[in-house]
Amino acid sequence: MKLNFTGKNMEITDALRDVTKKKLGKLGKYFQRDIEGNVTFSSEKNRKIIEVTINLPGTIIRAEESTEDMYASIDRAVDVLERQIRKHKTKLQKRYQNNETIRFENVIPLPREDDYEKPRLVKRKKFGLKPMSSEEAILQMELLRHNFFVFLDSDSEGIHVVYKRKDGNYGLIEPEL
Numbered sequence: 001m002k003l004n005f006t007g008k009n010m011e012i013t014d015a016l017r018d019v020t021k022k023k024l025g026k027l028g029k030y031f032q033r034d035i036e037g038n039v040t041f042s043s044e045k046n047r048k049i050i051e052v053t054i055n056l057p058g059t060i061i062r063a064e065e066s067t068e069d070m071y072a073s074i075d076r077a078v079d080v081l082e083r084q085i086r087k088h089k090t091k092l093q094k095r096y097q098n099n100e101t102i103r104f105e106n107v108i109p110l111p112r113e114d115d116y117e118k119p120r121l122v123k124r125k126k127f128g129l130k131p132m133s134s135e136e137a138i139l140q141m142e143l144l145r146h147n148f149f150v151f152l153d154s155d156s157e158g159i160h161v162v163y164k165r166k167d168g169n170y171g172l173i174e175p176e177l
Helices: 014-030 070-095 134-144
Strands: 002-008 036-044 047-056 059-067 148-153 159-164 170-173
Touching: 002 014, 014 036, 014 047, 014 070, 047 070, 059 070, 134 148, 134 159
Parallel strands: 002 036
Antiparallel strands: 036 047, 047 059, 148 159, 159 170
């Protein structure tokens, strides 16, 4: 597997490059020919982020993981990529039942959907909406330690949702009718 490395807000050390090549090299056993991948390392505050994009013929497999340790991020990204490869192989097997055109040889297929219990609605919650500004809604969300908060906007009188983004900032969803 040929890998292109890029660093944002950080310098890529030889040790980091070697570990990444070794871990992602294990995925090479799933492919019949040499493929190309892009690896981007970045650092934001206390978060170490790795983005891996692998270009396969006909599809792209991508993973982005962030933790406080770059090596842990690499391990998690490899796990995500391996799951995606298995999922892609299963999809190809369903498309070509005779298995002659499958690109991956050593991938263990995922269990069929029948084997899993399908997700279902397990909780329903009702609550009163009070008119407030988006700043007040963010404060309420932080006090409740939730990732999102539904509120009635006092200016537009519409139902909006504020949410916490991965980068630590906030987002606002305003539905259009």
